[in-house]
Amino acid sequence: MGAFVRNGLKWFWVAFANASMEKKLIVVFIFLITLPIVLASYFSYRNYSQSIQDNSTTYVKEVSSKIIDKLDDYVIDLKQVSASPLYLTQLQEYLMQPGHDVIKERFISTNVYSMENLKGANNTSVYIRDKFGNLFYTLKTEGTRADLNEKMEEWGKLAHNAKSALVISTERIIRANTGKPDFVFSVIRELRNTYNLEAIGLIAFESNLNVIKNAVANIDAATKGTTVIVDDHKQVIYDSGEQMIGDNLANDEAVKKAAETQGSFPLVKDGKPYLISYSTSANTGWTVLIYIPTKVLTAEATKTRNITIIVTIIIIGFALFISIIISYALTRPLRKMASLMKAVQGGNLNVGFNVKYRDEIGLLGNHFNRMIMRIKQLIDEVYTGQKRKREAEIKVLQSQINPHFIYNTLETIRMMAEINEDEKVASMAYMLGSLLRYSIINDMETVTVAQELEHLDNYIYLQNVRFKDKFQLVVLLSEEMKQYQILKLMLQPIVENAIYHGLENKEDHSEITIESYEDESFLYLTISDNGEGIDGTALHKLNDRISNPSSQADSKHGIGLSNVNDRIQLYYGDEYGLRVESTEGKGTRIVLRLPNQSS
Template sequence: MIKLIRNLFRKSWMIFANLSMQKKLVVIFVFLITLPITYVSYSSYRSNSNSVLASTTASAGQMTDNAMDKVDRYIEDLKRYTMLPLYNKDVQKYLDQQGTDWDKNSTVNMFLMYLTNTKEEISAVYMTDHYDAIFYYNKPGLNELYPYERLAEWRTRTEQAGTAPVLTGTHPVRVNGSEQRQVFTVMRSIQSVSTLKNIGMIVIDVDLSLFEDIIQPLNTVTHGDTWIVDELGKVVYNRDPSELGKDLSGSPLLAQATGQRGNFRLDIGGEPYMAVYSVSKSTGWKTLVYIPLKELLAPMKQSRNAMMIMTLSIISFALLVAMIISYALTKPLKRTVQLMKQVQRGKLDVRVNVKYNDEIGMLGSHFNRMLGRIRDLLQEVYETEKSKQKADILALQNQINPHFIYNTLESIRMLAELNDDDRVAELTYLLGLLLRYSITRRSDEIVTVRQELEHVENYLQLLQLRFPDKISYQFMIPETYYDLSIIKLVFQPIVENAIFHGLEKQAEPGSITITAWNERDDVMFSIHDNGVGMSEERLDSLNQSLTDGKTDKFGIGLRNVNERVRLHYGEASSLVVNSTLGEGTTVILRISGLMKAGEPERYQ
């Protein structure tokens, strides 16, 4: 271990010793001045920040528990209020009585008025009798209520709960015509004391001003945003009215709030927040306070800024000293810079007089070697340019040869026609067409599907002259595909491969079928032969050679087409071979995005 440390130290020292003088000075000043001060400043700020964060988080958690406790006590009071009809004999009697009269209305309304005025936040209290007649009393400001719209929901919830009270989260109710008001509700079914049967329901709507009075002090102290959600994850309260009733069950805001109480960090809108939460054991509601970390750490900003100013001042002073020393040491470089300017003006016969082996001496030596290399490279460029001129002349000469061959074939065809040898004339004519199509200039590399299929047809007709009654073919291409643009010589190598490796090896006649269809913007071409096919091992080897770049003696033409298509149309294009021994072979060519190209270009 000691030996390893010693070797590591020696290597580090060698690296440091081989640095330039300017880098050595910068490293020394960084380690001796900047690094210790930065470390101490950061450690102090980090420690104080963690202490402030822990203290503030604990305080916010206590306030959250207190707020939740107030809400729990309020809701427990409401649940006890829903039991009061059990102890009022008159209410019990009238709820089981069919129809309404003045005594029933006055007794029930007095009871509802009493309940409504027990707490300021209660907006309305409703009661139904055994025959679904609804009585209610509401606070001023609610001129019209529509309890019959909610009757079915009340009955469903109370029947499911039995004799237990039901607490529903924040939801909108219609009041005063089309106005919507957000409330949360406590309800319970009312049982007859004598028969223990349901004789009605009592429903209490509570205005959200209850939460504003409890939560506003919490938001003010923590500078945060408080949310109350029910056990299903729906928002019961937030200071933004548009958030009320929203389902947060799958939101990152609740993902980490899994215990009864605690805190966690998260990002909201790209800003870091500390979330403090507490879960009510009574209601199951969860209170969460999202506090911006910049607010929690606000007391540390002034201290941090002072430390940063002090650190930057010391670093600036250290850099100033380093610059002065570096300038004193780099004066000998001025001569080298002057020589560089002469080289820039084209004078390459200059040379630095190297006296020492320090950094400046090494720079002079490298400069002299660089000038020698530049002179060598200029000579190489001159020789390369001469070779390129010779190659261009040779290429121009070679371009003459294909045209000469084509013109010669045309002359042979004319002589064959003069001698009434139609078979030779037609064979020569088709060979000339094939040769002319294959003479590719850069401007003619893109053709239409129609031109490519005509080239394939010429090739097949030539083979039909060679092998009469041996080969047949058909093209099943949608008419709209004929004017699509495609690179030249895509189909012919595949057809050639199918004939010489599929049809030629069987005694009976064979056929070539070319079909096409599209998959979204990709166009699929199928070239099928009913030849001898190939084994699974041979097929796997062929498909592997199309992807790994290795040459296959039967797949050179296919690999050439595959590489050209992928280079021109992208990696999504492909060529795949499917074959069954004794049944034939199908080549599927996918050209990516060919349908998306729009109106095809026209080629002569």
């Protein structure tokens, strides 16, 4: 089970994570709105339902207690009335006299009528039987009982067994004069001589059940339930349907549970749920059980629940509608940006995000627009760099007029000079051929500093032949530095520029010095001469032309230096390159800034 739940949660999370942002927002909105509403509605309904049930139970308990109190009052009044013969000595004497003469009948009947009008006996038939079985009574019911004589015998036995205590019973009877059935409520007591406690007769009060029926009808109308009243022997005194009067309910489940003085409990009867409230009289031992259908108790709560459900559904529907609108509004810029990114991915850089607001989406849009602008700049820079590289290559090619032809011609001149035993011409031809082979035929892009210096030695040799050993090359580099990889033909154009612009017109000894130094990020190669130097204005123009070849600086000077600078930046990056330092009359120094390969 645990694995199933974990797998289910994992599947839900994966599905949620892979859903679109719009769907995620809708789910989150619905969850955040629906959950509180549903929980609030559920607990409100539950509390309201419980409150109604508690209030109804309390009300029913109070009503049942009032019924018990009313019955207790009625029985107590009858008890007091039934005890009145015990205080009438003359009445006791007549009850002990045999016979049935007129005087006796008139006296006893007078007492019966007086009892009938006492409190508690109102609307009640009164029966008195003397010691010899003579019966005296007055009727306030619909007629005489058909079984009156038999009932008197039964009442006599009940009263005798009760030993002067009250006996209460209910039963269904047939009226002798009408033949109609009726339900009556009887209170019986045996009469005893106050001197010797000898049984001298009995007294009985018989009333129809209207006093109980009316009270029960009122409570049933209020609770929409049914009521059952049982005595202390669990015999039904009265029930709402008048179908169980006289039945014994000792084995009834509800009667068994009504064991306390007062209380309530749920019960399912005939497949229907009820809430049963009960009260038991401390005087008579009678118990009033009120059966209230649960659906009646929860009718208002159910109505409230239904209204709550309808309102909740409306709110959830409205929340869903609003969440869809909000999620659409929030994700629309993201969808637009995704569409623009796809366009950029397809090569279309002429797009831009329309930033309307200064929120996170607007911030993202600004960064997107700046990214597109930067991409365009980089493309332009690459295009410009490639263009500059092609122009430099074209210039090189323009200066290389059929290099193979020149090299082969020089080789022929060298061979003819050797044949004619002109060693100097042969050596010059050899050196010039080496220069051409290194610079033109060798297709390597980078060489070691040592290789570049060897090429430079050949170049200085040819210049010294021309200028009668005027130039001296001084190399102050370590062996480790000589193995450093640099671009081919990086040093020779710089030395050539130094000779033609700084040393050619110098009359005395000319010296070119090559040195190096480094820091954490860069390696610096310096080529210094002791030539004429450059004045400040010309130096500024020269550096400007080197760093910006498209400027209008003097195009007759610095072409070789610009070419070297362009090649360094194209190969290594814009942070590398060349700069010129010079003092007029003292000389010039060219500083090359290259990557530090040891860092």
